[in-house]
Amino acid sequence: MRKSNIWAWIILIVGILYFFVPLVATLDFSLRAEKDVYPSFEAFRTVFSDPEFYKNFSSSLGWSVLTIICSTLLIVPTTYWVHYRLPNWRPAVEFVTLMPFVVPAVVLTFGLIRLYCCDPLPLISSPILLVAGYMVLSFPYMFRAVDTGLRAIDVRTLTEAAQSLGAGWGTVLFRVIFPNLRVAILSGVFLTFAIVIGEFTFASLLNWPAFGPYMEYLGATRAYEPAALALISFLLTWGSTMLIQYIGRGRGVETQVAGTR
Amino acid sequence: MSQNDSFLTGKMTRRDMLKLSAAAGAGAFLAACGAPAAPAKTADELLKSANTIPMATLLAEAKKEGTLTTIALPYDWANLGEIIETYKTKYSMKVNGLNPDAGSSDELEAIRTNKGNKGPTAPDVVDIGIGYTESSKKEGLFSPYKVATWDTISLKDPDGYWYAEYYGVLGFQVSKAQIKNIPADWSDLLKPEYKNQVALAGDVLKSNEAVMAVWAAGMSKTGKADQAAAEEGLKFFAELKKNGNFTPVIATSGTTAKGETPIALTWDYLGLANRDTLKGNPDVAVVVPKTGLIAGPYAGAISAYAPHPFAARLWAEHIMSDEGQLMYLKGYAHPIRYNDLVAKNKVPADLAAKLPPAESYKVAIFPTLENLTASKKYITENWRKVVLGE
Amino acid sequence: MSQTPSVKLGTGDAPLARPPSRKFSWDWLGLAPFFLFAIAFLLLPSASIVINSFKSPEGAFTFQNIIDVVARKDLRSAYQASLSISVITALGGGLFGFLLAYAVTLGGLPKRLRSYMLTFSGVASNFSGVPLAFAFIATIGNTGLITRAIEGISGVDIHQQGFTIYSIWGLSIVYMYFQFPLMVLIMAPALDGLRREWKEACENLGATSWQYWRYVALPILMPSLLGTMILLFGNAFGAYATAYAFAGSFINLVTIVIGGQIQGDVLFNPGLGNALALGMVVIMGLCMTGYSWLQRRAARWTR
Secondary structure (H helix, E strand, O other), X not given: OOOOOHHHHHHXXXXXXXXXXXXXXXXXXXXXXXXXXXXXXXXXXXXXXXXXXXXXXXXXXXXXXXXXXXXXXXHHHHXXXXXXXXXHHHHHHHHHHHHHHHOOHHHHHHHHHHHHOOOOOOOOOOHHHHHHHHHHHHHHHHHHHHHHHHHHOOHHHHHHHHHHOOOOHHHHHHHHXXXXXXXXXXXXXXXXXXXXXXXXXXXXXXXXXXXXXXXXXXXXXXXXXHHHHHHHHHXXXXXXXXXXXXXXXXXXXXXXXXXXX | OHHHHHHHHOOOOHHHHHHHHHHHHHHHHHHHHOOOOOOOOOHHHHHHOOOOOOHHHHHHHXXXXXXXXXXXXOOOOOOHHHHHHHHHHHHOOEEEEEOOOOOHHHHHHHHHHXXXXXXXXXXXXXXXXXXXXXXXXXXXXXXXXXXXXXXXOOOEOOOOOOEEEEEEEEEEEEEOOOOOOOOOOHHHHHOHHHOOOEEEOOOOOOOHHHHHHHHHHHHHHHOOOOHHHHHHHHHHHHHHHHHOOEOOOOOOHHHHHXXXXXXXXXXHHHHHHHHHHHOOOOOEEEEOOOOOOEEEEEEEEEEOOOOOHHHHHHHHHHHHOHHHHHHHHHOOOEEOOHHHHXXXXXXXXXXXXXXXXXXXXXXXXXXXXXXXXXXXHHHHHHHXXXXXXX | OOOOOOXXXXXXXXXXXXXXXXXXXXXXXXXXXXXXXXXXXXXXXXXXXXXXXXXXOOOOEOOHHHHHHHHOHHHHHHHHHHHHHHHHHHHHHHHHHHHHHHHHHOOOOOHHHHHHHHHHXXXXXXXXXXXXXXXXXXXXXXXXXXXXXXXXXXXXXXXXXXXXXXXXXXXXXXXHHHHHHHHHHHHHHHHHOOOHHHHHHHHHOOOOHHHHHHHHHHHHHHHHHHHHHHHHHHHHXXXXXXHHHHHOOOOOOHHHHHHHHHOOOOOOOHHXXXXXXXXXXXXXXXXXXXXXXHHHHHHOOOO
């Protein structure tokens, strides 16, 4: 039984204040949508009765699910292979996944659009370009999470044990490795989800229905609704993340993403 | 031989007469149905020439295309919502509206990036600040077309590459809840009572509206829309910043409602539309300054790479028609053909009453294109140096 | 008489068990999908930055852009501003973020708080752009909640006194909103990696808590700490949407200047925009190299 550290509580309270006061300020403003009526939920009512809200949010949900699936299917086998067979390639792979941090997103998005706008590979109207862009943005987080997770399990033993029992590569990957990486993958998934839901530049330049441009548009034309929307999106994203964590909890023991043994 | 002789002697027998008329009739008949009188123009030829296309042909071709892709047309900007919806219902067309939040430069960028692309991300028509027209025309981004009402448009490109659609003047949108003494002119804005309260409605480096605001402030000193006004305008804003009156927050209806930008320098029609949307929460007044009143027209143009060129031309006809121009009036913007419509008595009295009083518009200055382009360049290049002191 | 299998004798006592195998393998193919994807959607667009840095607005080859980046005073001060805000938020965010991570992992707080904090951090680390900017304007702007509260309590209007949030320091406070959570997310697992045995061993040897931290825990964590702070630096350096939503181009940052150049206007000079981006890539490349090196040192303790 650890005794509670007073300093830990103080730090936590300062942290909570810092994070919640701006949210409270936003809430306070959003409740003033009706003249002389406080609190008024008019702004929230307007947002929830706007069909565009549902259309754009569900679009972004769809994009994030697609991105998560494609990103996981690309990153996990790659990282696994690096750990199992080609550890010398790890720095190269890591460098590539860190590039979205190095290259400013403003430039990357324009570069992608200019490259694929016209012949020979006009992808600009296809959803492939959007999902590919989102996958690139998610690389640093997914790779890091999966990499840390793989370091915590003994890849070699697991693989060889499975193979000695007659498993093919598919079985090894999907029935042995993935389940052991469940928690690690989840943490990458949280971040990818949050990124895609809020992303604005790419979706707006490629003109796909998405939540980011919708928030931007509302901000330019209406006064109180954007504040309500900001809070709604924050809560929705937080709720979805907690849901993902609950679903992916695994049976019983709470394992962590780090290299604890 | 005798028939021919009669021809030579000039005297015609009745038989000759009959033959002659039969020949003439046959010739005429052949001429009428053998080859068509003038060849009907192919679609490409219609598009290449900038001439007005007859409405029937235009409608037919546009319906074949079925969709119009627009960009940067927010529904509550100068009543564009009604204009778009009318286009949809009247001509049974679909409208694919891209990025309503885009600025003029974003629209031109969209044309550039989608040059080879005929998909739904390529805009057909643009609505840009007048200052962006010349350089874009030189860059070859537009396709010329002269609408039916071409001659009555007072501000346009002579070759048909662009035409002004509507204009407003730059005024002050004042939040009455916070401002007791409403400023009447640019010089009032420098008063200490307005500390931290004056804001632009856009970023000077990107927004036409913001650049015009700076220029207008200078015009209030020089009285003319020229380079000197641009210099004075920058000096004005430098002083505004020094006094602490200028706030860098970009004014939106949200920041106005919050109280961060009680005095916003914006187009009169946007301010009036905001007044309606906010419904008194807070109470907003739109004031037109006594001096330095600049008129800011917006121009329409058709993309040279438009995937739906006929739909684009139909749109041009729509907004420049009497009906279209009057819809801008409902959005508090002055249609460019306003004087023409007034002369023809087409403007309903109640609509005219919704605009700010006509007298205040008398002193509005319409800048020339050369001055506008030069001043825009000057202001954007020197903003950082003069105003922000870098 | 049994047949002994003929066995090749090596120079040592033991026979060679099997012949040396050829080293060539097709293993690298397993990485092919990843690298193909990366080339198509990451490396090629990034390469275009380098190429386009050398283009003048008319399209000709020129060094002018690179020269401008170094020579022009306003561009140098843009880099300075970006670097200072990145350093401030990396240090501040690193410090308080670490404390927060400590509080929820080793601080003895209820276990549930940890999971709330981590999920909240996941969301908060991506809360940026217009909503974040507006939230802070609504808090400490001219008519913000805190501003009014201070005015109500002390009668002093801090904005009239000249305090303004629209500066590097003000923007730093805003940036912390996504810097703290990022630090928490990455340091919480690292703190988990501090094995209990080490703390117990220290206590057995009579060390105080302070000595444990000073001589054991912090040195082990230091590579992760520094590495993550570099990540925070990069995060702030590349931020654009929040700064722009906050005060337009009022605060002179490199990303904002790039945005103005690339998005076409009178200032339209994409070559210069790309050259500025190249400068950013160089700076970030150095940071990332440092980060990777630190990460490898950190891995020593978790193997």
